[in-house]
Amino acid sequence: xxxxxxxxxxxxxxxxxxxxxxxxxxxxxxxxxxxxxxxxxxxxxxxxxxxxxxxxxxxxxxxxxxxxxxxxxxxxxxxxxxxxxxxxxxxxxxxxxxxxxxxxxxxxxxxxxxxxxxxxxxxxxxxxxxxxxxxxxxxxxxxxxxxxxxxxxxxxxxxxxxxxxxxxxxxxxxxxxxxxxxxxxxxxxxxxxxxxxxxxxxxxxxxxxxxxxxxxxxxxxxxxxxxxxxxxxxxxxxxxxxxxxxxxxxxxxxxxxxxxxxxxxxxxxxxxxxxxxxxxxxxxxxxxxxxxxxxxxxxxxxxxxxxxxxxxxxxxxxxxxxxxxxxxxxxxxxxxxxxxxxxxxxx
Numbered sequence: 001x002x003x004x005x006x007x008x009x010x011x012x013x014x015x016x017x018x019x020x021x022x023x024x025x026x027x028x029x030x031x032x033x034x035x036x037x038x039x040x041x042x043x044x045x046x047x048x049x050x051x052x053x054x055x056x057x058x059x060x061x062x063x064x065x066x067x068x069x070x071x072x073x074x075x076x077x078x079x080x081x082x083x084x085x086x087x088x089x090x091x092x093x094x095x096x097x098x099x100x101x102x103x104x105x106x107x108x109x110x111x112x113x114x115x116x117x118x119x120x121x122x123x124x125x126x127x128x129x130x131x132x133x134x135x136x137x138x139x140x141x142x143x144x145x146x147x148x149x150x151x152x153x154x155x156x157x158x159x160x161x162x163x164x165x166x167x168x169x170x171x172x173x174x175x176x177x178x179x180x181x182x183x184x185x186x187x188x189x190x191x192x193x194x195x196x197x198x199x200x201x202x203x204x205x206x207x208x209x210x211x212x213x214x215x216x217x218x219x220x221x222x223x224x225x226x227x228x229x230x231x232x233x234x235x236x237x238x239x240x241x242x243x244x245x246x247x248x249x250x251x252x253x254x255x256x257x258x259x260x261x262x263x264x265x266x267x268x269x270x271x272x273x274x275x276x277x278x279x280x281x282x283x284x285x286x287x288x289x290x291x292x293x294x295x296x297x298x299x300x301x302x303x304x305x306x307x308x309x310x311x312x313x314x315x316x317x318x319x320x321x322x323x324x325x326x327x328x329x330x331x332x333x334x335x336x337x338x339x340x341x342x343x344x345x346x347x
Contacts, residue, residue: 034063195230199223267330
């Protein structure tokens with residue numbers, strides 16, 4: 001019977017020698033017997049980007065899944081520990097997953113993991129639960145280790161039964177600790193900020209047609225240095241089609257840091273140029289910059305640094321725009337580019 005690990009073993013870490021496919025971030029698992037599916041799920045996972053999702057469409061019968069390419073080769077003779085994380089999604093029902101460990105295509109061990117309980121005080125539902133298989137395994141150099149999973153049949157009123165599997169770990173046991181350590185620290189992401197650059201191709205500009213009026217500053221993002229390669233997956237903080245800083249991909253209390261690179265060309269002497277952020281379509285304004293020019297015609301590069309917090313749901317959904325104004329018509333504002341740093345709030 002597998003041991004349920006209740007404590008956070010946060011001081012003891014070890015490398016996982018299982019291949020990357022056994023993090024269930026990729027690969028194909030197939031149904032060997034029973035009726036159902038085995039898919040990679042990007043919506044539910046403990047570590048990495050996805051988990052293995054088993055769905056048994058005939059809950060009273062077993063569902064067995066296997067793979068043909070997820071072989072882990074042992075590098076050195078020794079004793080090894082195996083652990084994994086499981087998750088179910090129906091309250092007050094118990095699920096059983098059998099883990100079959102094969103050594104060189106021969107069944108080495110079968111361990112049963114009981115997930116959850118019909119007792120509300122003991123139930124583990126919609127949360128990841130960690131299990132350790134057996135007390136250890138003596139493995140030899142070049143042994144090929146593979147796995148099968150069996151979602152056991154059960155009596156339930158549900159039309160299907162579902163189990164998620166993630167963070168399967170094989171590690172050397174010579175650490176003087178009978179509990180398998182974490183190999184992935186329990187943090188949400190290793191990336192703490194995202195970097196984005198939106199360079200204009202030199203064609204975006206706005207001309208102040210009326211002194212005192214406010215105009216949206218444009219940036220087409222078509223310059224050669226435009227990139228979001230250093231950003232967060234699924235987060236794009238600027239929309240070139242609307243010239244709007246878009247916060248909808250962020251969470252409340254995240255932050256964006258802006259470096260705005262602009263050029264102002266004055267039209268008259270004593271021309272005063274101003275910049276502000278129009279937040280959530282006029283719900284609030286943040287004044288950024290003001291400068292008076294003595295001579296009639298001046299080209300002046302303007303660099304503005306400003307942090308902006310996602311403090312309200314309205315700011316998140318409606319975003320903000322950069323606007324400029326002048327006390328005289330004819331002033332031209334040209335955009336060189338925007339650098340944006342996105343800081344995620346991890347709690």
